Amino acid sequence: MHRSATPDVVVVGAGMVGAACAEALSAAGVRVLVIDRDGPAAGTTASGEGNVLVSDKEPGPELDLAVASRAEWDVVRGRLPEQVADIEWEAKGGVVVATGDPEPLTAFAAKQQEAGVAAQVITPAEVFDLEPLITRRVTIGVHYPDDAQVQPVLAATALLAAVRERGGEVRSGVTALGVRQSRGRVVGVDTSDGDIACGAVLNACGPWAGAFGAAAGAPIEVLPRRGMILVTAPLPESVRHKVYDADYVGAVGSGDAELQTSTVVESTGAGTVLIGSSRERIGFDEAVRVRVLRELARKAVGLFPFLGDVPVMRAYGGFRPYAPDHLPVIGADPRVVGLWHATGHEGAGIGLAPSTGRLITELFLGLTPHVDPSPFRVDRPAVIAS
Structure with missing residues (x-):
């Protein structure tokens, strides 16, 4: 994607979850721009152990997502460019x-x-x-x-390398300040580097997702x-x-x-x-x-x-x-058309990232979701205060 081209989606946040969403979207042919106020994997991703776990979750929606994501990790690793494919993946159990x-x-x-x-x-x-x-x-x-481990910084940067290889763009040192709307839908994102026109914005700001949601006119409890x-x-x-x-x-x-x-x-x-x-x-x-x-x-x-x-x-x-109910927040915001969220994974973001990216892509393109998205919806009581 040339800098002058209008991206379909601007992903705010270049950590593991944002990178996985950008990678999945770009693999499906969506034009993606990733921005981060610091740089790739500079926040939560760099402070984790790289856990890819199915062993620590009670039966329910998060375990379903974890099992699907463990399988999706194998798919995503197969899409990585050869020069960055070594992400220290260890299927150690x-x-x-x-x-x-x-x-x-x-x-x-x-x-x-x-x-x-x-x-x-x-x-x-x-x-x-x-x-x-x-x-x-x-x-x-x-x-x-099935428990595994990955080096999280290597993994996130490899996913972003795949985005670039497909014509997407990653910009570091760019702070998202809010979104621009026209007739009730997103038409761009306001940043410290100027306005960026786009069709949609994905809030993948990790622990700071609540603050960006509020700045975008759609606060969430993260x-x-x-x-x-x-x-x-x-x-x-x-x-x-x-x-x-x-x-x-x-x-x-x-x-x-x-x-x-x-x-x-x-x-x-x-x-x-x-x-x-x-x-x-x-x-x-x-x-x-x-x-x-x-x-x-x-x-x-x-x-x-x-x-x-x-x-x-x-x-x-x-x-x-x-999030207060300990489930990720994945999907479209009902209050601002064109605003999406992928956050709230707590300490499981490394493991859950591939299926989160796939689910965001399926919902964005109107495809059949590979897991039930309803438990992760944005408009649930724990996430949007009444």
Whole structure:
């Protein structure tokens, strides 16, 4: 797309979700322009672990989207330009363990099995075969072969490279200020770089989606939830899967504003070990809280005792976008014709991005959706205040 050409859609936000939506739209022949006030993957995407999980979701709409998106990841990776195709994709599988009463975890796995998820309950001995360095306090485990990991910054920038290869455009350092309307529908977006004419605008601003929605005349209830991650020094192979304790599932679905931590431990291709996770509703406060890091470290050592002797190289964190009902917001805004939203994925945006992009594309083009879009609609009570 030449700079003088009018895009069909301006995507506001060059993180994983915005990039996936732009990639899916461009693959379907839609002319796309992506703008971001910073640059590709500079916000929430850069502060995550790269989780592609089906193991942490209760049966329901988000799990349905996660299962579809896990399959869609394979499709999307096949569309990436060869020179950027290495996004450190690891189909390593996940192992969830309990160190106390095994019944809640086995019951959760049974519900997921009924929903079609590959979830194999395994004995402690089988857990130790998969993860030799894990604590011997494990009472039960569940193996999820479909869990995977990706390097999120590489993935988002590769998706945007695919957009460019198809004639789309990506502009960094451009802040979206609002939308222009004519006769009740979007005809452009106002930016710090001037007005951009377009047929539609997609709000993929992550934790800042509520603010952009308000600026566009269509406020939505999407709020920031902060998470922190520790990174160890590089190690020989030590953690083979994505491993987390059974408390993680409860923390994912909780709406509690107070600090919650649960143990997630995994290795990267570089040999470092990532340790999470925390969830805390503190607005956009960026202060590093030592008590959060200490709690993450303490719980990680409880799961993998060898980590007590491993130095932590750095810590990082960021804000994840959540809606009060813990479901993503995907679809057209009924109040402003031509305004669309793709946000609210909280900590699952990396995993859910491909199906989110596909769903936005299907709805935009009037195609049959591959998953039921109604649970994610913009005009639900939790998202649009009455």
